[in-house]
Amino acid sequence: MPATVTVWEKDPALAARITVVPAPDITKTPLAFRLIPSLGNNPPQAVEFRYWNAAATLRRAADFWAASSQAPVTWRGGQVIDVFLDRSEGLNSEYDGTTLSFYHGSTVAHPTLVIYSGESPDLLCHELGHAILDAIRSDLFDAEGLEVEAFGEAFGDMSAILCAMQLPTFCSFVLAETSGRSFWSSSSLSRVAQQFGSALRLVKPADADEDCLRNAWNNHFYVDPSTVSKVGLADTIWNNAHSFSRIYTGAFFEALSAMLPVKAGGNAPGPETLRQVSDDMRDILVDATRSAQLVPGFAAEIAAAMIEESDKYHHAYPDVFQGVFIRRNILPQAIS
Template sequence: MPGTITVWEKDPALVGRFTTAPIPDVAKLPLAFNFPAARPYSSDKTTEDFRYWNAASTLRRAADFWAASSTPPAEWNGMAVLDVYLDRDVALQSKYDGQSLSFYHGSPVGHPEVVVYSGASPDLLCHELGHAILDALRPDLFDRGFLETDAFHESFGDMSAILCAMQLPTFCAAVLQETAGRNFWSDSSLSRVAQQFGAALRMEDPKQADVACLRNAWNNHLYKDPAGLNNTGSATEVAANPHSFSRVFTGAFFEILAGMLAIRVGNKAAKPEDLQQVSCDMRDILVDALGDAPFGEHFYETVAAAMVRASLGPGSGRGPAVQTLFQNVFVRRKIIAPAIV
């Protein structure tokens, strides 16, 4: 084994975006993993050996990020060690089932030449890990069959993908370069979650993914009463299913994240460490709010109001200006009413 390894920063579709990482200790507590037997390292991105170390490094980094939060989970929901299956079967899928993380490989119908490994994408690894983290923090929210709690679970997965990517200084620097001269609240490799997987799903059915990725956190979707929505719809409209409806909350989150960065840096240029700091501040506001948001059918409004309350402080990156930002975005998105907080 070399002393360090090379892994994808965020998604295999971002060709050329690698970073160097230490050899991960997947068995480290808290939030340990049980992986299949370790494989020899390979820097060849097409191999199972590379995918093993890419996944081990990404999940370790992501779990450490959440373990460092202001209200960290002591362990996974009901267990100290989480099983990880890197190539469980043939499917275009990845999932958390309450016991383990599972990743698959598959091809879009009619395109056998395209083979996608969901476990190769840090976005999907960190999305599924997000489900496991939320389940550890709030076991009462998992798989309840209510649209808003199920959709919040999906949104938390995408928020986890975005926040975990922001732990990499190399990726933060690349995103700042990519968004230089325009609003950070814009379409970027940070906002686009799971580009490679999304492209494969779109080959099968364009309804299943946003235009340039699986789901784009840069969107302008507003909350609508789910009772008036269809269960399925085109990618450009919100439907009453958890993945589609999650984009309303993730969209508000990403808009607020950009606003937090603007408040932090003022009229100075943002640096990679500014991105990393606002990601930690947002993480802590999220987990603190989860301790103040009782389960209910209208969970979006409940958790958003708790985030508005938490954003006042005390805590890093909080205060009246940040609270006003949270309030304004959630109101504009129609997730909370103007007078709710």
């Protein structure tokens, strides 16, 4: 095994954003995993890169969630989860309750350009986020209802965003990218799965935002799920968990952006500040997920739980979350 490996920081679309990290131990517990297929002798260079990129990304993500306030100690199915790096053809990635699976595919417009979903750290961390959520609250995985399903997708997107914030080099890049403007803006951090989104948009235009798969920097507001249409356009909210999830993700990312100056305490934030804020948001999400009741109006239930749990980490956080959730109509009024 090599001592170090070269990996994407966040997504292959950010072609210049690669970094070198220690070779990961995928068998380490808690939250170990098994990559399938394993790396054989003398693999093609691209296959070897995708293997180590996935291994290092998933290890970083698993370690991040394993350090949370009320961390899961095993996956839903046990100590080790199987990860299929290239299960078959298709523009897809998924968690099925037992395994993580990634695929490869192309489009009619660009048949020679093959997209490997398991090459994107965003998608790797998104699907691992599903497995983490399932390990925390297995009842949510099988629960029906648009609000619950959408929360699962938002949890996955936040996993992609928060796990990227564990890399100091990427944090420095994002701070430079957003210098002179609000951190609450469209950036390489807010844009989830840019490469995959560009391919999916050619096949299913309504399923991807204009600049990525889903952009956490958005202005989507909560609406009653019973009132939304069965189909819609990319810039609207419709009756689909991925579409509806953008309401949650936008609120979470807006709150995360407002948490940053609170954590910085009047100083210019640095990479370490971003990491600290990501830890706080992770713990607030985990605590709220564990305490929220599975009831009708789950969006408001999660919002109220996040407000309550956030006070553990900074007394200014509840006002941040409450303001965002009320503005986005997730909560109808202030919680006393």
